[in-house]
Amino acid sequence: MNHKLNIWRQKNANDKGKFYTYEVSGVSPDQSFLEMIDELNDDLTRKGEDPVHFDHDCREGICGACSMVINGHAHGPKGLITTCQLHMRSFSDGEEITIEPWRAKPFPVIKDLVVDRTPMDRIIQAGGYVSVNTGGTPDANAIPIAKHLADTAMDAAQCIGCGACVATCKNASAMLFTAAKISQLAVLPQGNAERANRAEKMIAVMEEEGFGGCTNTGACEVECPKGISLEHIARAHREYMSAKFSSHNV
Amino acid sequence: MSWIINTLTSTIGRKVIMALTGLFLILFLAVHLVGNLQLLYHDGGEAFNLYTQFMAHNPLIQIVSKGNFFFIFLHIFVSLTLYVRNKKARPIGYKVSAGNSNSTWSSRSMALLGTFILIFIGLHLYGFWFNLKFGEVAMVTIDGVSMHNAYALVAESYTIPGVVAFYIFSMIVLAFHLWHGFASAFQSLGLNHPKYNGIISGMGKLYAVIIPALFALIPIYMYLNNAG
Numbered sequence: 001m002n003h004k005l006n007i008w009r010q011k012n013a014n015d016k017g018k019f020y021t022y023e024v025s026g027v028s029p030d031q032s033f034l035e036m037i038d039e040l041n042d043d044l045t046r047k048g049e050d051p052v053h054f055d056h057d058c059r060e061g062i063c064g065a066c067s068m069v070i071n072g073h074a075h076g077p078k079g080l081i082t083t084c085q086l087h088m089r090s091f092s093d094g095e096e097i098t099i100e101p102w103r104a105k106p107f108p109v110i111k112d113l114v115v116d117r118t119p120m121d122r123i124i125q126a127g128g129y130v131s132v133n134t135g136g137t138p139d140a141n142a143i144p145i146a147k148h149l150a151d152t153a154m155d156a157a158q159c160i161g162c163g164a165c166v167a168t169c170k171n172a173s174a175m176l177f178t179a180a181k182i183s184q185l186a187v188l189p190q191g192n193a194e195r196a197n198r199a200e201k202m203i204a205v206m207e208e209e210g211f212g213g214c215t216n217t218g219a220c221e222v223e224c225p226k227g228i229s230l231e232h233i234a235r236a237h238r239e240y241m242s243a244k245f246s247s248h249n250v
Numbered sequence: 251m252s253w254i255i256n257t258l259t260s261t262i263g264r265k266v267i268m269a270l271t272g273l274f275l276i277l278f279l280a281v282h283l284v285g286n287l288q289l290l291y292h293d294g295g296e297a298f299n300l301y302t303q304f305m306a307h308n309p310l311i312q313i314v315s316k317g318n319f320f321f322i323f324l325h326i327f328v329s330l331t332l333y334v335r336n337k338k339a340r341p342i343g344y345k346v347s348a349g350n351s352n353s354t355w356s357s358r359s360m361a362l363l364g365t366f367i368l369i370f371i372g373l374h375l376y377g378f379w380f381n382l383k384f385g386e387v388a389m390v391t392i393d394g395v396s397m398h399n400a401y402a403l404v405a406e407s408y409t410i411p412g413v414v415a416f417y418i419f420s421m422i423v424l425a426f427h428l429w430h431g432f433a434s435a436f437q438s439l440g441l442n443h444p445k446y447n448g449i450i451s452g453m454g455k456l457y458a459v460i461i462p463a464l465f466a467l468i469p470i471y472m473y474l475n476n477a478g
Contacts, residue, residue: 006345019345072346098346105339168348170358171336173261203262212339213261213332215360216434222352234442237262241440244257 001027001088005040006098007052013108013116019098029089033076034059034066036088053112059084061225064162068113069100074164074223082162082225102163104172106209117163119209120177124161126205127198128181130190149187156184158226165220165228171212176220178206179236180228186239196243203240261335264328269438271325272431278318279424279461289468295401296392302382302400303392326368333361357430363423370420377407408472417469421462428458 002025010017027036034056041051057065066083070076076086091097099113107115145153157180165176182199185191191198214233221230257263285305288298305311356363381387382398390399407413432454436442441450 069344069346072344072348073351100344100346103340103342103344105341168352170340170353172339173336203260207261210339212336213265215265215332215336215357216430216437217353217357219348219353223348230437231442234437234440237266237438238440240260240262241257241266244253244260244263250253 001029001091001093003027003036003091003094004096006096007112008100008109009052009112010101010109012111017109027088029087031088032059032084033070033086033088034084053110053114055114056084061085062160064160064225067102067115067117067162067164067167069102069167071098074102074167075162075225079222080225080227082160085225102167104163104166104211106172106174106211107163107166115163117161119211120161120163120166120174122209123174123178123202123205124181127194127201128185130185130188131194132190143189145188152187152231153184156180156187156228156232159184159224159228160226162225164223164225166211168219168223169212169214170217170219171215173214173220174206174209174211175214175233175236176224176228176230178202179233182236182239183232186235195239196247197249199236199239199243200247200249203236261332264332265438267324267328268332269435271321271328272435274318274321275325276428276432276435276457279465283461283464286465286468289401289404290471295390295399295405298401298404299390299392299397299399303395303397306382306398322371326364329361329364354430356426357434360427360430363427366423367420367427370416370423373416374420377413378403405472405476408469409476411473414469414473418466421466424465425458425462428461429455432457 002023005022005024006019007022008017009020022040024036024040027039031039034054037052037054044051055065055067057063059066061082061084064082066075068075068083070083070086075081075083076090078086078090101107101109101113102115102117104115106119107117109115159177159180161177163174163177166172166174169175182202185198186195216230216233218230221228258267285301288301289295291297305315378400381403382400387398387400388402389396390402391397408417433451436450
């Protein structure tokens with residue numbers, strides 16, 4: 001398979017950046033998308049050029065590192081997978097492929113396709129955890145949890161923090177990411193003690209970081225590699241508003 | 251008090267304001283439509299004139315009408331602040347867009363659709379409301395009470411094809427705005443539940459089609475009636 005690639009290249013955060021065109025040939029349909037770029041980079045290195053920088057780590061769809069927008073879709077045109085799980089057979093021979101970094105004010109480009117996603121870490125640090133500082137390991141199943149709540153929490157916990165929701169949203173909103181964590185911990189008894197503080201603090205940091213507001217287009221849910229539902233955003237709204245009107249943070 | 255300001259100015263708080271004012275305006279549309287349907291009586295406009303007379307003089311309606319103007323203003327003002335914030339959040343856009351494959355055109359175009367609706371409301375208010383309130387309108391006497399002949403004002407403007415066409419086009423725009431807005435308001439209020447989601451989105455789509463269609467039907471009917 002042969003492809004024409006339009007790849008965003010940018011030296012650093014201050015560089016303006018632009019698209020470069022590369023021709024790749026002899027691409028195997030069984031290659032993963034990242035392996036295709038690996039080969040391009042081998043070529044570029046042999047020619048003494050700077051390889052295309054991109055984030056990647058586990059290459060099995062669980063770390064959320066491989067962030068790129070491929071032909072307008074975060075993680076490429078196929079649903080429920082990350083870029084590393086995307087194979088070249090998902091493209092037709094000769095297809096032109098445009099690869100862009102996540103685009104959002106809070107995610108400045110570090111180099112080429114690599115962006116700084118630490119704003120999402122700061123949202124989690126604001127309250128996306130359960131503080132248990134004492135005692136031994138509790139018995140499994142000591143606290144009964146309804147099956148549907150356990151399922152809801154599990155669904156939300158699938159978030160790998162890749163930022164595809166932010167990249168996809170026309171407003172660069174981080175609501176799906178933030179809501180997934182608020183929702184996951186809100187439905188579990190272990191998360192109950194810090195519930196109100198969590199919702200207030202995580203949303204406050206989300207806003208300080210400069211993400212846009214959610215307008216319910218639902219694009220994030222479609223592009224999310226883990227299929228996290230808008231239901232979690234609705235729950236986060238309930239958590240936030242009830243916390244705002246009843247918490248002790250005056 | 252700062253927590254209230256803080257809540258209402260957060261993006262979620264603003265979204266809730268958008269939803270509440272939006273739902274009020276959705277209700278207003280239905281009430282407005284019921285009034286407009288009086289235009290279809292074959293009574294030389296008596297029913298419609300009595301209705302406008304009632305709307306212009308009932309004290310409760312006066313209060314609701316002021317509230318309505320305020321909610322329209324709030325809906326527009328809050329949406330503008332959100333629009334500016336959301337644009338700032340993505341200074342550099344994408345070269346390739348996913349288009350309709352992950353969201354509906356109406357959900358992505360609410361600001362554009364809303365701006366057009368605002369222009370429509372401006373012209374609509376100028377043409378009817380402003381004229382009735384401050385302009386020179388012919389009088390008519392029904393049951394011994396002298397009142398504005400609002401029916402004649404409306405019927406006359408719907409003899410102009412351009413006015414009718416603009417009205418129909420505006421109702422199509424309104425339909426697209428409601429197509430996303432109705433169900434979106436419920437989601438913003440946190441009302442998302444598998445038992446009701448289907449009903450809400452189904453009702454939203456029905457409402458988005460039926461209400462603007464009935465609104466548009468009135469000038470079409472009056473125009474044809476007049477021409478025929």
